[in-house]
Amino acid sequence: MSGHEHAVNLVPNMWDDNVAESMSEPELLQYRSNLLGSDKRVTNYGGGNTSAKVDSVDPVTGETAAVLWVKGSGGDIGSMDLGGFATLYLDKLNHLKGLYRGVEHEDEMVGYLPHCTFNLNTRAASIDTPLHSYVPFKHVDHLHPDSVIAIAASRNSKAITAEVFGDDIGWLPWRRPGFQLGLDLEQIARENPSLKGVVLEAHGLFTWADSSKDCYALSLAMINKAQAWLDRKIDPALVFGGARTHALLPDQRLRVAERLMPVIRGKSSADQRQVGHFNDSSEVLEFVNSAQLKELAELGTSCPDHFLRTKIKPLVLGFQPDQPNVDDVIEQLDAALEHYRADYSAYYSRCKRADSPPIRDANPVVYLVPGVGMFTFAKDKATARIAGEFYVNAINVMRGASSVDEYMGLPEQEAFDIEYWLLEEAKLQRMPKPKSLAGRIAVITGGAGGIGKASAVRLLSEGACVLLTDIDQASLEATVAELSDVYGADQVDGFAMNVTDEDDVIGAFGYCAQRFGGVDVVVSNAGIASSAPLEETTLESWEFNQSILSTGYFLVAREGFRSMTSQGIGGEFVFVASKNGLVASANASAYCVAKAAEIQLSRCVALEGAVHGIRSNVVNPDAVLRGSKIWSGKWKEERASAYNLDADSLEEHYRARSMLKRNVFPEDIANGVYFFVSDQSAKSTGNILNVDAGHAPSFTR
Template structure:
């Protein structure tokens, strides 16, 4: 084994106590999750694992050999036992008899369902033959950066021999499929002492007879490469050395926040996109280097990297020394147009008679010297993962270009993977996007009853949401709850006092950096007070006006500025109140501020229409459940004004309504969703009352 003291080496995390008593399939799951937990071993969704297990045939009761292998589209780090496909090994062997040769290898995927064991619904992937025909019980196929750096070097065969001798073999580039499975089988049989293979421009195969031995072997082979690179690269200029100095962290964030909405506007007209920003040291080392443009133009090597990051990134000409941001923004449209034209030319050069139609020609990865990397995709998780894949590619280029010459995937091979008919079929099977897929929402008062219900409704329809709230404890709890139930990618929390202009500006910068821009503002931050006019203090008056009028003005103004930079339109929904239309006794400050909200919304609807910015209002009434407003003095004050006990108030409001119904946060959220969605695309300046019916508040 290599020196365990090296900080870069992979740790052995196998726990014999945890593994004790596990079945062979459970050991496969355990091994897979361990391997997938470290991105230096394989990236999200990349690589696969397998085990050949003796099982009882459900029909005959006889022992049969079954291949357990990661199913199509799975991720070894997070896979569960039902994520594995199971296939009769003897039937897989029988497929060799009907294989008609390389020209027909894609048709073999259609035969895999006929090999299914025990009616397992998990679809087998195109990599199944790569595992089935290796004559060992356990097989790992990983995409470690250190190994791909060898595989993507000009002299990868020689480097493999130099590092591993005869322990690990080498095979030239071959697209995954049935033919590569036969190649691996032939190599393993002809080289019985070999423990695996480096696949040119692709990754690593290792094999063993037990799950633990296979896991330890995979780590050992990767660690040998890591240790070798540490020795070989020590003291050498990486990427030709730095030619740009990184801006400080705040400046990097500010530049990203300025660029991302504009990029999003240019690339998101036909399909909404969500962004991700990464300025980790590995990224900055690359974007600041002398070799940035030359290496970026070569594209990635590993097919998994390429599928996530496209043929090549777009490098922007930002110079932190000159801080030429305005110049970059002014030329951004031309840069993106040129990239699209280049992509179209690539498609025309490489397409076949039966190739699918050209797809989205926009870049996925945007590299900014001195700042970092921006990625865009149809959802946040995909944008983040695309960035992670490009970091893998950077690590590969770092190693390969330092010890040899980095070689990207040949253009035609890259095209044949990107527009592979089997890949197209997988894309066509993807579910239809939800109604708010790719949309970015900002919800003030996001940790309260209406705000939380609204965020949940928008997330459920595919939006990502920034929760803004002054209550930091409630905000953290709400964010954690959504992250647990829906995934961390879909929600961010920002502490915000809507009356503080600087905080409002900072919150929108954070929104742009986290997600790339904005589509929906739900202005919902609230307060309430009750007192006769002669007992209303100036402080109470000012607080109502500050939060309910000035606060709504500040968040709307910044939303408008962001919408106009994006040029994608926009959507503002004010949460006002029945009291904005109908006066109530002993609540002059509150009612006046709510009336101001409604009129502000009308003014903004007039101003925003020419830019496709819609502004509408929802008027709730008596939403007691989950409301922070109704949890304090306001509830007691309103009960007192109606000569009621506090616990009688909800029933009082129900009976007072025309429909004799209670109004809940989810009811308000439904109206907000309608106004925020394309279902109301022809409505602006409108008011929806969600109050179970109050004649005095009918809009006139």
């Protein structure tokens, strides 16, 4: 397969001497780490680690001490700051060699690492610390580049390493990260002083140098050398055995995702509510459309960082782009999932140790769909997205390894021993308790207005993913950007939607399905208001109120209901209505009647939804002026005129009218929304909650 000349996609050197010249050694380490972690071909989120041995002043003795700065536990080199590094006395780390009792006692060495802490640093040292401690160079990078792992995961990886790198890079057989691997790295580096690094079988790349800049440049040079070699060797037409099928058109792929993802989500959320991510990148499509898809997928992933995120292997769905048979896939999904769970349980039973943690959720993380792409599901959106990114890395590794040699997944027992490593389990147990709406997905209409935005903030703060919809695209984009800065782009998105347009509403729920995997919560909040005496109310005004507050709410309820029933895991509707739906106001017949219809619609949803575990309730605001769009136009002036007041006095009028003499704000309505979507109200449906500071005529009865 040699002789194929293709464009080489090299990782660029982004080091800027002007930026680096004034930096301290720890700052240079952070700079180097962030540059390396910015490219997923170099290492994925949370993967790899970097270090520097820095002379530092001991805060107690005032003397100079050699200190290892190394990525701490749970960090990400692409985004970490200096606080993400653990700092340890190098001499104390060297003393640990005398305490080491052999590979059978690897895990106990982690317990000694806190005793080596420099300057009371609270960042916990990771299990990879020994891999950096004993290499006799000041700077060390340990990375998981796709190009190098493709070589490391080949059956003949030792020989290929020598062919690609010559005498510059050594090779070590697979060993689980830990103290012994640190000693192995020290030995090969000391015995071969000309080596610039090492390929670890089925794992990744180590490089070392005596300056941050040199270490960075060396890492890139080795990664790019591997990539250039692979590109010369690989014939694209023969990758993965060639194409077996074709990709659907982009819009067709999205339609399939929108149908399948909610169903998969519902069937895989028994142990933990899942959030989904869809990826139909060219790398994914090349793999899922290939002749060797099932064969390679069954072998599982190689690099430990990959399968810790993705499970040892994915589930391939039997979709046929030529038909396309979505209904058949849905019909066969229960059997496919049952087979996968049984296979995973058998893997656990074969490999478990006496002290292994209990089996975890046996559902797949990665679903591969020929012609369509890849779905990944996890406890939250970021984890699902990152799992997908890791599997793309695994695809790239399989692409290289299977093209130039024979791809080798990690041996099953080794994979299990890492997946169920007691140290990993301890890390999982230390994670904070999930927030009350973790794994929930909400659609909020009128999301750019005061009540909609406040409701989004309330639900996002409790861990939900939120899709905001609004007819005002500029305000919607600004709101999504603002909330993304606070809660992260994974958690919030927007979709411009007119609730009176059936295609818009269908499109919004479809988008939510392929963006997050489905929907659990619908907050129907889009609103307008108009005021006029009955004899002056035009048919146009009447129909405008009905189109949004009645028909629009029906369209949203219908599509939300369809999505929830396709999942089969229940759901919550909250209709943000008005006290005007209970008590008529003068000069507002069109608005009051439409709001009354909205309340009745909520009751209908409650009646039909109960058998599906779907609840529906109403929050009735009154006089929420601040931040509300409907009060920024004529409605405020019209309501003031109805009470013979000037517009600026209206808020005080409503406060004084209330029984509690208090104003009502968007955040107050958002608290009511949260109550009805949370488990606090799990036994409530068909109810109305007035949030109006007390308005006796609106008491429900």
